[in-house]
Structure formats: C-alpha cells, structure tokens
Amino acid sequence: MSRLVMKFGGTSVGDVERIRRVARLVAAEREAGYGIAVVVSAMSGETNRLVDLANAAGEGLPAEQFDDEYDVVVATGEQVTTGLLALALRAMGIPARSWQGWQIRVASSDTHGSARISDINAGEVAAAIDAGQVAVIPGFQGVTEEDRITTLGRGGSDTSAVAVAAALEAGRCDIYTDVDGVYTTDPRLVPKAKRLDKISYEEMLEMASLGAKVLQTRSVELAMAKRVPVRVLSSFVEPGHPNPGTMVCDEDEIVEKQIVSGIAYSRDEAKLSLKALQDHPGVAADIFGRLAEANINVDMIVQAPSRTEGTVNMTFTVPEREADRALDLMTSAQTQIGFEQIEVKKNVSKVSVIGVGMRSHVGVARIMFDALSKKGINIENIATSEIKISVLIDSSYTELAVRALHTAYGLDSA
Amino acid sequence: MSRLVMKFGGTSVGDVERIRRVARLVAAEREAGYGIAVVVSAMSGETNRLVDLANAAGEGLPAEQFDDEYDVVVATGEQVTTGLLALALRAMGIPARSWQGWQIRVASSDTHGSARISDINAGEVAAAIDAGQVAVIPGFQGVTEEDRITTLGRGGSDTSAVAVAAALEAGRCDIYTDVDGVYTTDPRLVPKAKRLDKISYEEMLEMASLGAKVLQTRSVELAMAKRVPVRVLSSFVEPGHPNPGTMVCDEDEIVEKQIVSGIAYSRDEAKLSLKALQDHPGVAADIFGRLAEANINVDMIVQAPSRTEGTVNMTFTVPEREADRALDLMTSAQTQIGFEQIEVKKNVSKVSVIGVGMRSHVGVARIMFDALSKKGINIENIATSEIKISVLIDSSYTELAVRALHTAYGLDSA
Numbered sequence: 001m002s003r004l005v006m007k008f009g010g011t012s013v014g015d016v017e018r019i020r021r022v023a024r025l026v027a028a029e030r031e032a033g034y035g036i037a038v039v040v041s042a043m044s045g046e047t048n049r050l051v052d053l054a055n056a057a058g059e060g061l062p063a064e065q066f067d068d069e070y071d072v073v074v075a076t077g078e079q080v081t082t083g084l085l086a087l088a089l090r091a092m093g094i095p096a097r098s099w100q101g102w103q104i105r106v107a108s109s110d111t112h113g114s115a116r117i118s119d120i121n122a123g124e125v126a127a128a129i130d131a132g133q134v135a136v137i138p139g140f141q142g143v144t145e146e147d148r149i150t151t152l153g154r155g156g157s158d159t160s161a162v163a164v165a166a167a168l169e170a171g172r173c174d175i176y177t178d179v180d181g182v183y184t185t186d187p188r189l190v191p192k193a194k195r196l197d198k199i200s201y202e203e204m205l206e207m208a209s210l211g212a213k214v215l216q217t218r219s220v221e222l223a224m225a226k227r228v229p230v231r232v233l234s235s236f237v238e239p240g241h242p243n244p245g246t247m248v249c250d251e252d253e254i255v256e257k258q259i260v261s262g263i264a265y266s267r268d269e270a271k272l273s274l275k276a277l278q279d280h281p282g283v284a285a286d287i288f289g290r291l292a293e294a295n296i297n298v299d300m301i302v303q304a305p306s307r308t309e310g311t312v313n314m315t316f317t318v319p320e321r322e323a324d325r326a327l328d329l330m331t332s333a334q335t336q337i338g339f340e341q342i343e344v345k346k347n348v349s350k351v352s353v354i355g356v357g358m359r360s361h362v363g364v365a366r367i368m369f370d371a372l373s374k375k376g377i378n379i380e381n382i383a384t385s386e387i388k389i390s391v392l393i394d395s396s397y398t399e400l401a402v403r404a405l406h407t408a409y410g411l412d413s414a
Numbered sequence: 415m416s417r418l419v420m421k422f423g424g425t426s427v428g429d430v431e432r433i434r435r436v437a438r439l440v441a442a443e444r445e446a447g448y449g450i451a452v453v454v455s456a457m458s459g460e461t462n463r464l465v466d467l468a469n470a471a472g473e474g475l476p477a478e479q480f481d482d483e484y485d486v487v488v489a490t491g492e493q494v495t496t497g498l499l500a501l502a503l504r505a506m507g508i509p510a511r512s513w514q515g516w517q518i519r520v521a522s523s524d525t526h527g528s529a530r531i532s533d534i535n536a537g538e539v540a541a542a543i544d545a546g547q548v549a550v551i552p553g554f555q556g557v558t559e560e561d562r563i564t565t566l567g568r569g570g571s572d573t574s575a576v577a578v579a580a581a582l583e584a585g586r587c588d589i590y591t592d593v594d595g596v597y598t599t600d601p602r603l604v605p606k607a608k609r610l611d612k613i614s615y616e617e618m619l620e621m622a623s624l625g626a627k628v629l630q631t632r633s634v635e636l637a638m639a640k641r642v643p644v645r646v647l648s649s650f651v652e653p654g655h656p657n658p659g660t661m662v663c664d665e666d667e668i669v670e671k672q673i674v675s676g677i678a679y680s681r682d683e684a685k686l687s688l689k690a691l692q693d694h695p696g697v698a699a700d701i702f703g704r705l706a707e708a709n710i711n712v713d714m715i716v717q718a719p720s721r722t723e724g725t726v727n728m729t730f731t732v733p734e735r736e737a738d739r740a741l742d743l744m745t746s747a748q749t750q751i752g753f754e755q756i757e758v759k760k761n762v763s764k765v766s767v768i769g770v771g772m773r774s775h776v777g778v779a780r781i782m783f784d785a786l787s788k789k790g791i792n793i794e795n796i797a798t799s800e801i802k803i804s805v806l807i808d809s810s811y812t813e814l815a816v817r818a819l820h821t822a823y824g825l826d827s828a
Contacts, residue, residue, distance in 0.1 A: 019471055057430050057433060057499070057501040057505070058505055061501065061504055066501065068511070069497040069498075071497075072500070072512050073493075073498060073501075076493050079493075080464065080487050082486065084487060091471070091472055098483060098486050100486075102516060103561055147517055148517075149514075
C-alpha cells in the first residue's frame, strides 16, 4: 500500500465542522487505497491564546528560563486537534488514533521554541497505517533526548509533515492550505496569475524565501534533501471535486520547463548605503560581521567605485523592520569601519524572477531590464543566483513591475 | 528535607493572576524549608470547553471508541496549567519545572475517562525536589502501559495529589480549595457550623460519600490506605495569614475525640418500596442484581413483614436521577421478581451523623431519634454503620433536621 501524508493548517481545522471536512478529505484518499498519516496544526486562534497565557505567566523571564515551559503550554494546541480529528474520523467509521510527538517519537534538538527535527522513529506508526488505521500526528511538536516537549517555531507544521513523509517513505506529502496551489505570482496583485501544475524544489525554495508564503522555507529544504514530492492544494474543496494543486518535485520530473516559473516580490526591504568607505581588505567582513552578530539578515550586497580616491560605495538591503537597528549599529561604529556618510532608504521593494530554465537560456535578464525600462522603472540594485534575478526598485512601482514582468515572460493566462 | 505536596483546583488557577497567587503560596512553603511538588487542575472552564469539543467531534461514538481520544483532548487542560505555574514560579526566582503524567510516570489502568492510578515512579521527581526545584505535576492524568494518555475522571486531581504524596513519601498533602476546611456540617445550612481542626480518615470518608463535597471519596480512601496526612485549606488566603484548615489523619492522632464529628445530608435521594414481595431465598439477590447490572447505586435497604401471608415489604433508596430507570427496571420484571405493587417517593433526604466516638459510646442513636421526634420529623428508613447513623426523612424537613442534630450533639459554636 502506498503511504500518503496529508497536512492541514490552523484555518482548515478551525472548528469541529471544518475538522469533519478534513475527515471527509482523508476518507476519500483512504477510499482511493492510500495508507494515511494526517499532520495537523492547532485550531486557528489557539496558538495565539496559549502564547499570550505563557507570556503573561512568564513575564520578564529570559529565553533560557522561558522557552521549555512555553513549549509545554503551546504544544497542547496541536494535541487537542489530533484527538478531535481521530474522533471525527472514527465517527465516520474510519479506524484512527492520535500519536503525540513523544509517542512516535519525533526526536528534536533542545532549542525550545524553534527546535529542529533530528529523527523520526516511525516504525510503530507505519505498522498501524499499513494495518488500515489513519495516524493523526501533531505538527510543530518534538521531544528532546531528555523527554521534554519542544515546538518547532511558527509554521513548523509544514516541516513536520515533510519529515513524517520522509520517515514513512510516503509517496507524497499533500499540504492542504487556504490557496489552491502555487501561482506564477501573487494573484491578488496580478489577476492573470496562473496556478502552476509543477514547480521544482529549487524554484519553490526561492519563491518561499522571497516572500511567497505558501510553504515554509524549511519544509521545502527538507523535501528537497529527502526527495519527498510535496503537493500544495486547497483544503476548502469537498472530496470528489477537482483539486489538482501544485506538485513540488524534482526538476527532472518537469517535462515542459518554463524559462521563468514565477515572479516573487517583497515590500519588507530597506536599502543602506555606506558612502566613501575605506577600501581595504577586511572592511566587508567587519561590516557584515557586526550585522550578523546582531542577527540582522543582509541581502543584495553591491560594491561600486566611489568618486573619492581609495574608497568605495557599499549598498545592501535588510528587512525594513531591522533598518533602524542596522543604521544605529553602523553609525556607532563609523570611525572603526571608516566611511564618510550613511543613507537609508525604506520605501524599496525586491522583485525577483525565478526559473530553473535560466540555467540553459541566455537573455533572461535582458527581458527583465527591457520590461522595467519600458515602464520607466529605475533599478537600484541587482542580485542574481543560478535560477533567480532580483532587482530592488522604488516601492510605489511594485505592482506595475510585477505585472509587466508577468506579461514579458509569457506567464499571463489566456 | 521534608517533602510537601500542594494541590490547587480549577478556580484556584482560573487565570494568570490567580496562578501568581498560587506561586506565592508555594514560595512561602518553600521558604519554610519544604521540598515541594504542586499538583494542579485545568484552569476553571477549560475542562468543560475541551469536553464539549470532544463530544462534538465524536458525536454518536460508543464509549470504547471515544474515551481514549477524549483523554488526549481533555488532558491538555492540566498540561497548560503546569507550564504556566512553572513559568510564574520562575518569574519569582524559584527553580521549577513541569512533569507530565508520561514523564514521571503516573502509571494507570487503561479504563480511559475514569482510569485508576496503579503506580507512580517518582524517583526522578523526588531527586529534582530534593535539589531545590519545585515539581509542577498535572492532576487528573495518567499513562497506560502502552503509553497512551488517560484521565482519572472528574475530581481526580485530589486523588492524583494524594498518590503523588504517597509516592514521594511526603509528610503532608495540602489540598487548597474554595472553603477553609471541613465543617461539622454545611455552613450554608447551619451558620453555627464549626471548622474541624482534625477529622479521621474514616469519618472523612463517610462525610465525602454522604455528600460533603470537600474531597473526592477516592482520594480519602487512598490517603487512608497509604496513611498520607491530608490537610484541606483555603486557596484564597495570602501567605502569612492564618489558614489552619482541617487535618484529615489517623484516628489515633486525634486526642479529643468527639462522639459525633459531623452531620452530613443529601437531597439527591429517592425511595422505592416493593409491596407484598414473595418471601423466598434469592429474591433480594434477584432485585439488587438487576439494579447493579444497570449500574444503579442502592442504599438503605430495609425489609419488613407485610400484612399478606408469605410476603414482605422491601424498601431501598437510589440516587434521585436514577429513580425512573430503577422503577422501569422493577416494573418490567414484576412477574419474575414477584411483587404486588411498587411505590416511588422522590422528595426524601438522607441525614447522617458521623463520628468514630460512636464505637465506644451508647445512646448516640437515641439522641438522634429524640431530637428529630421533638421537631415532629418522621423517620422513613434507618441505616447504620460502626461510625454513622443515617435516616431518611421528608425533604422539606432537611434544614430543620440538620440544625436540630447539630445542636443536640453539642456541635454549635459558641
């Protein structure tokens, strides 16, 4: 029997009526012959309620005295959903039982609040599934070597699902969500955006880390590493109705490769420019070392000659919410680093075109620059990878840029 | 270091502010030199909310398909409280951690929803306590041999606390509740009721099973079997203020024995009378066998001669909510059992006087009958044990009877 993992997020299990719909979706796949594990999140709102309680009770505690018991409190949200779904399945005549993280067991690191799954001992669960029972497993949970409860951090349930699929050697991991698949770009911005039938792990990883919020980045990394085929599909479609979703899979399985598969964007960007920076070895290491120590993520680094002899201009982007902190950090170390002036620009967006086809095609970047130029959009920074070109532009042009690129790369639906 | 178990019910941990007060009470006892385990219930209202969810998800399921996952859902209520209290204690600078039932472990039977604790392996917890850490333990929870979560049934947290105290060889188990101790009778009924400083296990057991709701009957049984001194006291008193409560302890430790320690009553009674019942061996076994099979609790059985030759009248009481079911059961088997007529009387109360002193004193019953007779109260049935006399009377005389007996046995406070 082929095993299938189905994952449902918080809104999909938000009340008992929705949990029953999930049970119907599970029943249909079981009817189709799969051996099934279901991974569930906490009912929507529950995690926030529990986080608030923990924050109130542990007010003022440093993380190392807070996170383990926070996990004890917050992990109960998923546990409740597993019990309820097992009951709803049984009420439909389907054998089912819940398996908590410590029962399976889902071994994790002891970094409470943001633990990483290290191993899943799924032997007993696999046997139960093969005997026809649906296994209902909490996402987001793990257990340390010392038998303490951990949580994986927000969005960790996608990662749990992929890890369970890998441990069960499942043929597929279906992530049910509130959209019906992965789109060529954000459909709220571009009505002509198309659902993709397939997308490669590498592309999905770029899309996820560039702001498309369909899947958690870590879950895509894990799926790619373990070669777990992941399908993203809608949880709001009743069984029996078409719901193809998007397959996230190995590049080799995609026959009709597009040069560009999707356009991602992020408004949460700020650009910092260090003018007339002393140009000597180690200066970049100094700057980015300071930012890394302060836990500030840096992106799109560009170094260019300046008008002053012996100096350069250095620009980079940080998440907008970190901009002020980054500015303070640089300013307070101005003499040590050695620059004349610093500028911050907050109203910038990063727009990226992504596609594995770029590897074998030339002229991909030119299409991008032409399309933006025709709309009179100025490019402030450029960063590229093997399968991605990102540009930094003025925020007010975001929609215009995304729509123009969507058309230029032939992604508009008929 | 002497170990102490402190138990707090749902209203005592109803919100984060109350959990902080619990933490202050724990801090004061720790300051006094005790090594402490705290046993907590779910925050008030939580268990009901979780039960409702489970009932909705598992609608229509028979108990054997419902109870195990019901336990998975409902046990989370206590887990949340343990994490929150551990955090609140740490926020006051007190080392603390939570221990779930499966971590300790609290081994129980697999009768989900009403499991019985079979063994507690408290070695690791005891070591942590002796090292100065407060152990926060969920009441109500256990784990089966197969590692499945169980709950002990409503009110089970008292029993958990006593079991933990026995396993830790604690010097005392303090049950904090919304009253400040055990009273000679219900203070809402008799304003002159007095708080008892001490009461024996046997007396407390009679009080508990006769309707005084201060402690769960099973917890008193367990305390008596394991010789755990239990103290009942108020959770609404700030540390440093007098809060002596009532000690439930061995009879030998009570120096000044009262003949009668308390008066209990129960309005939840109904009397069934079978008239002109065939008087042959096995007829009582037949009647009470049928009632036992239907899970109906029977009390105060009296058999008396009837006017018809070769027959007797048989009366007994059942809980009022079971009266109709008991009547149907008897009526449907009328020819097999062999009786002429059946009568049900619902408005009856059981009033009981309890005291270990009865063993060595004569005339205790006479005081009761005299006092009731003087008030013109008719006695419908009488049942006695070594340390208890119960009478069944018309419900409308309940308050009058309890007050008269309280005075007659010299229990009124000055």
